[in-house]
Amino acid sequence: xxxxxxxxxxxxxxxxxxxxxxxxxxxxxxxxxxxxxxxxxxxxxxxxxxxxxxxxxxxxxxxxxxxxxxxxxxxxxxxxxxxxxxxxxxxxxxxxxxxxxxxxxxxxxxxxxxxxxxxxxxxxxxxxxxxxxxxxxxxxxxxxxxxxxxxxxxxxxxxxxxxxxxxxxxxxxxxxxxxxxxxxxxxxxxxxxxxxxxxxxxxxxxxxxxxxxxxxxxxxxxxxxxxxxxxxxxxxxxxxxxxxxxxxxxxxxxxxxxxxxxxxxxxxxxxxxxxxxx
Ligand code: ADP
Numbered sequence: 001x002x003x004x005x006x007x008x009x010x011x012x013x014x015x016x017x018x019x020x021x022x023x024x025x026x027x028x029x030x031x032x033x034x035x036x037x038x039x040x041x042x043x044x045x046x047x048x049x050x051x052x053x054x055x056x057x058x059x060x061x062x063x064x065x066x067x068x069x070x071x072x073x074x075x076x077x078x079x080x081x082x083x084x085x086x087x088x089x090x091x092x093x094x095x096x097x098x099x100x101x102x103x104x105x106x107x108x109x110x111x112x113x114x115x116x117x118x119x120x121x122x123x124x125x126x127x128x129x130x131x132x133x134x135x136x137x138x139x140x141x142x143x144x145x146x147x148x149x150x151x152x153x154x155x156x157x158x159x160x161x162x163x164x165x166x167x168x169x170x171x172x173x174x175x176x177x178x179x180x181x182x183x184x185x186x187x188x189x190x191x192x193x194x195x196x197x198x199x200x201x202x203x204x205x206x207x208x209x210x211x212x213x214x215x216x217x218x219x220x221x222x223x224x225x226x227x228x229x230x231x232x233x234x235x236x237x238x239x240x241x242x243x244x245x246x247x248x249x250x251x252x253x254x255x256x257x258x259x260x261x262x263x264x265x266x267x268x269x270x271x272x273x274x275x276x277x278x
Pocket of ligand 1: 160201
């Protein structure tokens with residue numbers, strides 16, 4: 001018996017030692033993660049400041065009397081600077097989310113107006129003459145116009161998904177379909193779909209989409225700038241709003257990103273909806 005007790009004691013000691021080692025390793029991992037996030041935050045700040053200076057002076061140049069060549073160069077500088085700023089923003093958001101430091105800031109906003117605004121902004125930046133895309137918002141009549149949520153983050157989710165839909169569609173339509181799932185005194189659950197008629201995504205790549213730095217194929221990413229972080233951030237933001245996101249897609253026919261978001265009811269008076277846009 002005493003031999004067994006001795007063995008058991010030794011075993012317990014070994015376990016204790018292992019658990020202590022694990023605890024130290026965990027602590028070190030948490031600390032190195034914290035340092036990584038801190039480093040990314042510092043770098044982002046350091047890079048953003050000069051980029052904003054470049055952008056500011058570029059905008060001044062755009063107002064000058066430039067010839068057509070010069071104007072093209074300056075426009076390209078402005079566009080590239082904007083792309084870099086967006087990339088830095090993505091990296092910063094990603095590190096904030098990883099560090100669990102992204103905090104939602106709820107306020108009252110009009111979801112329908114936001115969708116219109118996102119369409120408007122993206123169509124002026126992403127639509128060009130060789131694309132023929134109808135942008136179609138469609139809300140079911142029971143969706144409240146006003147909700148309470150983090151408007152900036154909801155706009156970011158919509159901009160990422162609708163932006164991708166427009167980027168990867170040559171002709172046809174990009175539709176945002178909004179439905180009410182449930183409504184109680186404390187919570188409004190809304191389901192949204194962003195449906196495009198574009199390139200689609202091969203089924204073998206679907207499960208990688210929400211993983212960091214994934215791009216469906218390298219030739220696509222060469223044509224369309226991006227960090228491969230957009231959908232990762234989008235998914236995390238949706239989850240932080242107690243929602244989920246899924247995708248179905250068919251190559252050559254288009255994709256459907258469907259997701260849900262939970263809001264609080266807005267204090268703003270509920271005006272009846274105007275006639276639907278389309
Ligand atoms: P990025 O920020 O680089 O656009 P995302 O995470 O938003 O990265 O998207 C990752 C990749 O998923 C894109 O590079 C693209 O290949 C593919 N993708 C995303 N949305 C669509 C879509 N609507 N249609 C086709 N491919 C898409």
